[in-house]
Amino acid sequence: MENNPMLKTHKIALAPNNVQATRFAQHCGYARVAYNHALADFKRGLDDGDWHSHIALCRRFNAIKHDTYDWCKAMSQCVSKNAIYTNLNDAVSRWKSGQNRFPKFKKKSHSKSYQADSGRGTISVVGKRIKLPKIGWVRMFETLRYLGTICKVVISKQGHRWFASILVDTFVDDPISLVLERTDPRGKPVVGVDVGIKHLAITSEGHYFANPKALHRHERKLKRLQRRFSRKVKGSRNWYKLKDKIAKLHYRITCIRKDAHHKATTAIVKGASRIGIESLNVAGMIKNHRLAKALSDASLSTFLEMLRYKSDAIDVKVVEADRFYPSSKMCSACGVIDSDLSLSDRTYHCSDCGHTQDRDLNAAINLRTVAEGRSETQNACGDLVSPQPLRHESSNQVWAAIARQ
Numbered sequence: 001m002e003n004n005p006m007l008k009t010h011k012i013a014l015a016p017n018n019v020q021a022t023r024f025a026q027h028c029g030y031a032r033v034a035y036n037h038a039l040a041d042f043k044r045g046l047d048d049g050d051w052h053s054h055i056a057l058c059r060r061f062n063a064i065k066h067d068t069y070d071w072c073k074a075m076s077q078c079v080s081k082n083a084i085y086t087n088l089n090d091a092v093s094r095w096k097s098g099q100n101r102f103p104k105f106k107k108k109s110h111s112k113s114y115q116a117d118s119g120r121g122t123i124s125v126v127g128k129r130i131k132l133p134k135i136g137w138v139r140m141f142e143t144l145r146y147l148g149t150i151c152k153v154v155i156s157k158q159g160h161r162w163f164a165s166i167l168v169d170t171f172v173d174d175p176i177s178l179v180l181e182r183t184d185p186r187g188k189p190v191v192g193v194d195v196g197i198k199h200l201a202i203t204s205e206g207h208y209f210a211n212p213k214a215l216h217r218h219e220r221k222l223k224r225l226q227r228r229f230s231r232k233v234k235g236s237r238n239w240y241k242l243k244d245k246i247a248k249l250h251y252r253i254t255c256i257r258k259d260a261h262h263k264a265t266t267a268i269v270k271g272a273s274r275i276g277i278e279s280l281n282v283a284g285m286i287k288n289h290r291l292a293k294a295l296s297d298a299s300l301s302t303f304l305e306m307l308r309y310k311s312d313a314i315d316v317k318v319v320e321a322d323r324f325y326p327s328s329k330m331c332s333a334c335g336v337i338d339s340d341l342s343l344s345d346r347t348y349h350c351s352d353c354g355h356t357q358d359r360d361l362n363a364a365i366n367l368r369t370v371a372e373g374r375s376e377t378q379n380a381c382g383d384l385v386s387p388q389p390l391r392h393e394s395s396n397q398v399w400a401a402i403a404r405q
């Protein structure tokens, strides 16, 4: 998501023919050559005490490109300009402001993208087709979801698939409602959402969203391919074939994960007037090596981020619980905190009021309480009970127990 609310990106898979796919790859190569040439030029300038701006670097590249790289005549010239004006300029500015290290040269194996437009409104999209310079009309898998002026188009490759990321300056008031169909939130429930590894998400309404465990499912196949790959001669035909196969599998894993995330977040956001979530300390949890893999396979922070931006788009408020809020250790009926809760226990049983419930559902209900703005509940005797922060109950332990199941 862009910071400017009127700028929206839609990334669409492309269906180029073989000629077009080859042209894509050539343009990616041209972007890399221009970037690397200008970066080398910039470095030499620094050594001589000259600061070349991106404008000067582009002019200097244009002066030599037809002699040094005569093949570039067949390419779209906005590609080299964008590589220097946008990509290199950004990299240099980030280095100058101390945000990043000095820009590196782009490697052939990692340079699978280029910016195709030559400014605002220069690319046209009609239905499921996009017209790109020097390539022509390319088929897309879906139509562009936003109305407005196309500001920027980046072509990139992921696995075996080509994509166009289209940045649109939308002129309609509320573009995302085209996708999410804004409905009246009144009459819809406040929903608490507990995320985890066993299930991706559990809502206080009792909806369970399965975790596809995409990596876990394909792990053996991936390992087998990687073993075979390591035995091939680098640069050989079979080496390239396997390299493509591995990239394709990685892409598939990403797609399975994303699909589950999109389906769950859309369903949750559409059915809620307000959402309560926990705040994850993912960086802390990843430190636990046994958990790291299962956690990154679920990529829970991406899930919560998706939930946030979709809610934001249709004005559903998301309330995040305090980091120490004991959502899984507190009884959702009486508010008593059971710090002796057995970590492997899937069922929550309250020794105070006898309330028995699925552990995750109990947590989701507690998060709903947070969203409702009353994290104080009454206990059986009618006294107000404020949940106390847990002492030294590390969230790692809780997660380790969940991962074991």
Ligand SMILES: [Zn+2]
Residues within 6 Å of the ligand: 331, 332, 333, 334, 335, 336, 350, 351, 352, 353, 354, 355
């Ligand atoms: Zn209780």
